[in-house]
Amino acid sequence: MAATALRSKKTEKAGVSKTALSLIAWEGIGAQMPESWNLVAASGDASAGYYRVDGPESEIVEFRWRKLRSQPDLESIAEDYLKQVKKSTRKQKNIYEGDIFGSRRRARSSKTRSRMTQVRFEWLSDRQALGKLLWCGECKRVVIAQISFPPGKVERQQAEAMLESVHDHTLDGGVEWGLYGLSFRVPSSAKLIRQQLMSGFLSLNFKGRAGRVIIERWGLAEVLLSDGMQAWHRNEYLGTLSSFRGETDPVDWGEHEALQTQGREGGLQGLRLLYRAFFMPWRVERFASLVWHCPQTNRIVGVRAFGVRPLDLVHSVAATVRCHEG
Ligand SMILES: [Zn+2]
Ligand SMILES: [Zn+2]
Numbered sequence: 219m220a221a222t223a224l225r226s227k228k229t230e231k232a233g234v235s236k237t238a239l240s241l242i243a244w245e246g247i248g249a250q251m252p253e254s255w256n257l258v259a260a261s262g263d264a265s266a267g268y269y270r271v272d273g274p275e276s277e278i279v280e281f282r283w284r285k286l287r288s289q290p291d292l293e294s295i296a297e298d299y300l301k302q303v304k305k306s307t308r309k310q311k312n313i314y315e316g317d318i319f320g321s322r323r324r325a326r327s328s329k330t331r332s333r334m335t336q337v338r339f340e341w342l343s344d345r346q347a348l349g350k351l352l353w354c355g356e357c358k359r360v361v362i363a364q365i366s367f368p369p370g371k372v373e374r375q376q377a378e379a380m381l382e383s384v385h386d387h388t389l390d391g392g393v394e395w396g397l398y399g400l401s402f403r404v405p406s407s408a409k410l411i412r413q414q415l416m417s418g419f420l421s422l423n424f425k426g427r428a429g430r431v432i433i434e435r436w437g438l439a440e441v442l443l444s445d446g447m448q449a450w451h452r453n454e455y456l457g458t459l460s461s462f463r464g465e466t467d468p469v470d471w472g473e474h475e476a477l478q479t480q481g482r483e484g485g486l487q488g489l490r491l492l493y494r495a496f497f498m499p500w501r502v503e504r505f506a507s508l509v510w511h512c513p514q515t516n517r518i519v520g521v522r523a524f525g526v527r528p529l530d531l532v533h534s535v536a537a538t539v540r541c542h543e544g
Contacts, residue, residue, distance in 0.1 A: 247359075266285065283359050316342075317339065318337060345368060348364070357386055402536075405426050451466065481504075517541065
């Protein structure tokens with residue numbers, strides 16, 4: 219047993235050094251994929267959704283998930299799925315071969331079937347696909363993950379390793395997100411409410427019990443920072459806040475030098491007393507942020523939060539950010 223485990227570990231390591239991998243994850247559902255593969259579509263939320271990742275040689279990785287009250291019969295879901303694939307390939311007059319395996323032999327009685335938490339499938343037509351159905355009793359989600367590609371384009375070992383890395387939650391808590399080489403975790407209660415996904419600018423805006431937290435990343439840092447980090451931070455980063463009052467201090471954040479800010483946003487100071495005098499609601503929010511330059515990737519990464527204890531929220535999320543590999 220130990221020898222096999224050791225051997226498979228070595229093979230995995232050899233694979234990693236050939237192709238650098240990075241984490242792609244959405245709503246906690248993720249896998250390790252080659253760095254050159256990118257998220258191209260995402261929809262839904264934690265209880266039902268879809269996302270797709272494309273590789274440069276028309277490789278496609280797709281994830282679909284749904285929350286269910288109890289564990290479904292994974293094998294019959296896989297059977298239904300392959301029936302659909304077969305139907306659509308027949309329509310295009312393509313050859314078709316498909317199979318479900320992995321746990322079939324152990325799954326004789328319906329009782330056994332209901333306890334299965336993983337089923338693997340494969341099909342071959344004008345494209346080749348390897349997939350996996352997964353039931354997570356903790357998240358109560360069924361996940362279907364599939365990698366497809368022009369026949370023979372991806373080595374079986376690579377496709378298998380990718381499927382092997384598919385997970386629907388992390389053991390250390392929070393919900394994992396990973397895209398375009400940036401990964402982080404947010405508290406479980408935080409829901410994605412807004413996103414901007416561009417190569418030069420990424421922004422993911424979450425709202426949860428602890429408040430709002432926004433993770434942002436800018437490209438071409440050396441251009442943005444031509445007048446220095448302090449100037450960009452003051453004019454651009456804090457410049458988006460209205461009537462902000464607070465303090466910024468340089469801090470060490472892991473390998474990077476960062477600027478940490480704490481303060482309040484909202485309204486004009488002079489009018490505040492007037493509003494208070496007339497018992498009118500006044501929106502003032504506590505604000506905190508941590509922003510750093512990542513020279514390894516020539517990017518700026520920032521985590522900002524609004525809430526009761528925004529600095530705690532910023533620190534808890536920023537501690538999970540991976541801005542560069544290695
Ligand atoms: Zn789970
Ligand atoms: Zn970095």
